[in-house]
Amino acid sequence: xxxxxxxxxxxxxxxxxxxxxxxxxxxxxxxxxxxxxxxxxxxxxxxxxxxxxxxxxxxxxxxxxxxxxxxxxxxxxxxxxxxxxxxxxxxxxxxxxxxxxxxxxxxxxxxxxxxxxxxxxxxxxxxxxxxxxxxxxxxxxxxxxxxxxxxxxxxxxxxxxxxxxxxxxxxxxxxxxxxxxxxxxxxxxxxxxxxxxxxxxxxxxxxxxxxxxxxxxxxxxxxxxxxxxxxxxxxxxxxxxxxxxxxxxxxxxxxxxxxxxxxxxxxxxxxxxxxxxxxxxxxxxxxxxxxxxxxxxxxxxxxxxxxxxxxxxxxxxxxxxxxxxxxxxxxxxxxxxxxxxxxxxxxxxxxxxxxxxxxxxxxxx
Amino acid sequence: xxxxxxxxxxxxxxxxxxxxxxxxxxxxxxxxxxxxxxxxxxxxxxxxxxxxxxxxxxxxxxxxxxxxxxxxxxxxxxxxxxxxxxxxxxxxxxxxxxxxxxxxxxxxxxxxxxxxxxxxxxxxxxxxxxxxxxxxxxxxxxxxxxxxxxxxxxxxxxxxxxxxxxxxxxxxxxxxxxxxxxxxxxxxxxxxxxxxxxxxxxxxxxxxxxxxxxxxxxxxxxxxxxxxxxxxxxxxxxxxxxxxxxxxxxxxxxxxxxxxxxxxxxxxxxxxxxxxxxxxxxxxxxxxxxxxxxxxxxxxxxxxxxxxxxxxxxxxxxxxxxxxxxxxxxxxxxxxxxxxxxxxxxxxxxxxxxxxxxxxxxxxx
Numbered sequence: 210x211x212x213x214x215x216x217x218x219x220x221x222x223x224x225x226x227x228x229x230x231x232x233x234x235x236x237x238x239x240x241x242x243x244x245x246x247x248x249x250x251x252x253x254x255x256x257x258x259x260x261x262x263x264x265x266x267x268x269x270x271x272x273x274x275x276x277x278x279x280x281x282x283x284x285x286x287x288x289x290x291x292x293x294x295x296x297x298x299x300x301x302x303x304x305x306x307x308x309x310x311x312x313x314x315x316x317x318x319x320x321x322x323x324x325x326x327x328x329x330x331x332x333x334x335x336x337x338x339x340x341x342x343x344x345x346x347x348x349x350x351x352x353x354x355x356x357x358x359x360x361x362x363x364x365x366x367x368x369x370x371x372x373x374x375x376x377x378x379x380x381x382x383x384x385x386x387x388x389x390x391x392x393x394x395x396x397x398x399x400x401x402x403x404x405x406x407x408x409x410x411x412x413x414x415x416x417x418x419x420x421x422x423x424x425x426x427x428x429x430x431x432x433x434x435x436x437x438x439x440x441x442x443x444x445x446x447x448x449x450x451x452x453x454x455x456x457x458x459x460x461x462x463x464x465x466x467x468x469x470x471x472x473x474x475x476x477x478x479x480x481x482x483x484x485x486x487x488x489x490x491x492x493x494x495x496x497x498x499x500x501x502x503x504x505x506x507x508x509x510x511x512x513x514x515x516x517x518x519x520x521x522x523x524x525x526x527x528x529x530x531x532x533x534x535x536x537x538x539x540x541x542x543x544x545x546x547x548x549x550x551x552x553x554x555x556x557x558x559x560x561x562x563x564x565x566x567x568x569x570x571x572x573x574x
Numbered sequence: 575x576x577x578x579x580x581x582x583x584x585x586x587x588x589x590x591x592x593x594x595x596x597x598x599x600x601x602x603x604x605x606x607x608x609x610x611x612x613x614x615x616x617x618x619x620x621x622x623x624x625x626x627x628x629x630x631x632x633x634x635x636x637x638x639x640x641x642x643x644x645x646x647x648x649x650x651x652x653x654x655x656x657x658x659x660x661x662x663x664x665x666x667x668x669x670x671x672x673x674x675x676x677x678x679x680x681x682x683x684x685x686x687x688x689x690x691x692x693x694x695x696x697x698x699x700x701x702x703x704x705x706x707x708x709x710x711x712x713x714x715x716x717x718x719x720x721x722x723x724x725x726x727x728x729x730x731x732x733x734x735x736x737x738x739x740x741x742x743x744x745x746x747x748x749x750x751x752x753x754x755x756x757x758x759x760x761x762x763x764x765x766x767x768x769x770x771x772x773x774x775x776x777x778x779x780x781x782x783x784x785x786x787x788x789x790x791x792x793x794x795x796x797x798x799x800x801x802x803x804x805x806x807x808x809x810x811x812x813x814x815x816x817x818x819x820x821x822x823x824x825x826x827x828x829x830x831x832x833x834x835x836x837x838x839x840x841x842x843x844x845x846x847x848x849x850x851x852x853x854x855x856x857x858x859x860x861x862x863x864x865x866x867x868x869x870x871x872x873x874x875x876x877x878x879x880x881x882x883x884x885x886x887x888x889x890x891x892x893x894x895x896x897x898x899x900x901x902x903x904x905x906x907x908x909x910x911x912x913x914x915x916x917x918x919x920x921x922x923x924x925x926x927x928x929x930x931x932x933x934x935x936x937x938x939x
Contacts (some may be wrong), residue, residue, distance in 0.1 A: 263726065298737070305731070345760075356735075357735075367738070367739055367742055368737075368739075369736070369737070369738040369742050369746065370721075370722075370736065370738065371662070371731075371734070371735065371736060371737075371746070372734070372735035372736075372739035373732070373733065373734040373735065373750075374732055374733075376753070377732055377734050377750055377753065380749045380750070380752075380753050381734065381736075381746040381749055381750060383749075384745045384746055384748075384749040385738075385745070385746060387741055387745075388742065388745050
């Protein structure tokens, strides 16, 4: 499959949906990708199985606080620069790129870098959604080191080459992002083709495109589109699809804490009878209605516009917005004990164990 | 000159004096150095001029909050491990080691690493005192990159390989230290012999030994030893020596902020007429008596025990201690415009320009 100029809007919309609030706003990156694809031609989306076992692949994406990404102008040359510096440091050319997370802007950054270099992008990603930290990737959980890694700032004047364990990498790169405007571009998780095949969440880029196409073609009120989305997810690696809540945002708070957008959004139902609260750390982590748990990481919680079903990133939430909240079971991989230790509620500081979405009380649907 | 077991106590005492509060407590490192020198033999202290221009030298020392160093057991194998990992990463063997700062424990760490490996240590350092941050070294100010650098934690289980600009290095390594007990061992500022000769503060290791010997031989009340210290400094690269204040510590506060020991000590004169306040960030930065500036970075401010003239690191200051405070003009290099931009009061957040010690109001002497 080829990623063409015409594919970009669907990829972006589907990626914001799967990004569960995080991954960064794709607006500017879509504009940039459009120009780059027009100039360099389409990018090949390579099924993992078609990658040679000894191919050399690296992840690439933005790291930092998505709210900072709204104010920083990304540039195609930063993506290409990061990749070039990475190759110089490790002394080896890359054969393909992969998205660290399918989420907002972070689905587009590998496309931009790949287009400039004429490389393919592997169809899949390291999260199947977005998470705030590098050690939460299926790559890390599968034992693939985060480093060697190169990070460059959006101005391209500063770079950091890192070799460290996953948590030390996460802390060092977060600090680098904090010091350079809040968000940086990083290559991470260099790996062989066989390592990738063992750990990737496969097919998520084509799935994001399919999801984006459905949202576009069925355009309309979220509750009306909901059955079509359920149908799309039914044929995917994801689990149960639920309509959790609809209502009006009556409170939204966000602070950048330690390099993350941290906050909470409260959505009152239109009849004012119930309030849904969602805790945020870049991504939507936990949804509770009147104290009752409806969904939590690693299951997906997604907010869309009530009238148009356009998915909304956390940094775009505003008081008064009318929204619909969906919950979707995560890919089975993330429900293993090993994965839950990295991405379950407790790894975000919540004092409860993960319970699968479908075992929790129903939403409103 | 050889650093022998018998030299270590003088080196440690002189280094705490020159460390101006920082550099880490040398007690444990002296014990370790004693054992290592007994086992491996003495270490050659090499005058910079005797180093080949194409020699490969690297700095080594502890980075973090000195208060954390009181609770972490350093080990000779961490120093050797850091050096070995550094050499593996850059693919070149080191010919000599150099102290990043002559200060407390950080004068001893290169000795330990060098003894294990049979390498010489260059007589001099990158500060002529201690400062809290890597970009404050004469090496950095002279344009020598801080990286490639390897840092290892005190348990030896974690390591970080870094390549970055000076400030990014400083932030990343500080973060690494914060995550691993508060202090780590790092190699930094790899350089050639000719680069070293151009930027080093020469002779500070032998001077620290001379200073330590004077303190030991003249042992007694600080005010009585003061003339002897003045004499020792008169023959050195340092400037004017002043007795600034004597009195009792009536308040001392310290918090670890962002990986630094940050605080203030207040010393009331014995007649209760005057109070000297010293601001601390790992090191003693600014001394003011009743609001009047007596000394500031980059000039040296040193606190010694009133009765014994034993120099006291910042993390050892306690309520009720009777102490004497000395001020010493820094080496001329640090008074250049370029150096003051990195180490003057404003670079520590103070809202005033540097004024040389000898132009300020006299102390009590």
